[in-house]
Amino acid sequence: MAIREILTVPDPRLKEVSKPVMGPVTDEHRALMDDMLETMYDAPGIGLAAIQIGVPLRIIVMDLAREGEEKAPRYFVNPEIVETVEETKPYEEGCLSVPDIFDEVERPARCRIKYLDYNGNPVDEWAEDLYAVCIQHEMDHLEGTLFIDYLSRLKRQRAIDKVKKAKIRAIREDAN
Numbered sequence: 401m402a403i404r405e406i407l408t409v410p411d412p413r414l415k416e417v418s419k420p421v422m423g424p425v426t427d428e429h430r431a432l433m434d435d436m437l438e439t440m441y442d443a444p445g446i447g448l449a450a451i452q453i454g455v456p457l458r459i460i461v462m463d464l465a466r467e468g469e470e471k472a473p474r475y476f477v478n479p480e481i482v483e484t485v486e487e488t489k490p491y492e493e494g495c496l497s498v499p500d501i502f503d504e505v506e507r508p509a510r511c512r513i514k515y516l517d518y519n520g521n522p523v524d525e526w527a528e529d530l531y532a533v534c535i536q537h538e539m540d541h542l543e544g545t546l547f548i549d550y551l552s553r554l555k556r557q558r559a560i561d562k563v564k565k566a567k568i569r570a571i572r573e574d575a576n
């Protein structure tokens with residue numbers, strides 16, 4: 401397993417549409433999911449899409465367990481949202497690709513999803529609460545959409561500028 405670098409805005413790869421996994425879920429896909437999970441835990445974050453480490457495949461990992469709770473990794477290959485409810489809920493979102501920026505996004509409160517798990521077995525289930533928020537946030541990454549794309553142009557540009565400046569500052573501090 402290995403920790404990989406997480407891409408941050410304005411990296412153009414974050415705008416790519418990720419490609420479905422063709423054929424069965426292989427050991428190679430599982431090795432990628434292992435790396436993604438390790439990278440996510442290290443960050444730390446509660447979800448990660450493959451494109452965030454530069455791999456344009458429709459693969460997501462997640463762990464919604466709280467600090468002190470037992471780890472509960474979840475793996476999603478080729479996930480699809482097949483149904484949503486009309487009710488929406490706002491949630492203060494963040495993203496490892498837009499570090500240290502948080503803002504409210506309104507999304508359907510529950511969604512029904514289909515995907516293949518770590519072993520390639522099909523799953524069909526409803527997601528609610530934080531699970532619903534996170535899976536919709538992650539599935540947006542597969543379409544090249546970030547949570548800041550739902551904010552005003554001003555807020556989005558400010559967020560990108562802030563991340564850019566923080567990156568420059570970190571590089572400069574590293575040199576000293």
Ligand code: GNR
Nearest residue numbers: 445446447448493494495496537
């Ligand atoms: O770690 C993360 N926390 C989070 C908080 C609120 C809504 C969504 C998320 S996902 C984010 C990790 C990430 O960027 N996944 O793509």
Ligand code: NI
Nearest residue numbers: 494495496497
């Ligand atoms: Ni994200």
